[in-house]
Amino acid sequence: MxxxxxxxxxxxxxxxxxxxxxxxxxxxxxxxxGNGRNHVAVVDRNSSNENNCWLYEESETVEACHPCTEFEIRSKSVGVCVPTYFKETLSCKLSGKVVSRRCDEVTWLDEHNFWLFEGLMFIVGVISTTFVFTRQTILDQRMLRRIQRQLASGV
The missing domain is CATH 1.20.5 (Single alpha-helices involved in coiled-coils or other helix-helix interfaces)
Structure with a gap:
């Protein structure tokens, strides 16, 4: 076929x-x-209610979900970075506190990595196709020269 x-x-x-x-x-x-909520609604038992004001107060997102720095992860200075390696910064409206909560992986980062992979695979495909066509052309030319030599020698 x-x-x-x-x-x-x-x-x-x-x-x-x-x-x-x-x-x-x-x-x-x-x-x-999508429900627009990408945080993990698990409360850390070691943290106080002050750090979980987003559970019982209206809150506003200051910084969207983003990866924690290596320092925050290794030093465990920001406790929400340890489980998922991602955090989101919120501002609670009633108390006025700025707190961090853990969240799932960043959507835009996954999309970026996906399109980067797709782009690289496209480039590899184009390069491979170019090599295949070039090699086929070279082999066809060799075969034509061989046939011409055989015809010229009278075989």
């Missing part, structure tokens, strides 16, 4: 499948329901 496909049909099929993949990724990222 593959042998009967021309180069043009194969390129059209690959372009169609690539476009379909991008369409699915776009639709999935925009239409997938």
């Amino acid at each position: 593959m042998e009967s496909c021309t180069k043009r049909r194969m390129i059209l099929a690959m372009t169609f499948l690539g476009g379909l993949t991008l369409l699915v990724l776009f639709v999935e990222s925009n239409w997938t329901p």
Whole structure:
């Protein structure tokens, strides 16, 4: 079946499948329901209620979920960094305190890593395809020279 496909049909099929993949990724990222809450609602028993004001007060996000620094993780100076290595800074409206809570991985970081991987795989694919076509051209030229030599020698 593959042998009967021309180069043009194969390129059209690959372009169609690539476009379909991008369409699915776009639709999935925009239409997938999300509740907008990416924090882990587990309260640390060692921390006081002062640090958990976001549970019983209205709060505002000061800094979105972001990775903790290596120093915060190793020194355990910020306790919320230890379990997930990500934190979110909040400001409680009634008490006016600025606290941190742990959160799941950062969505934009995952998306960035995914698109970086996709881009690298595309580049590797293009380079591999270029090498294959170049090698095929070289082998075809060698075969044509060999045939011409055989015809010239009268064999």
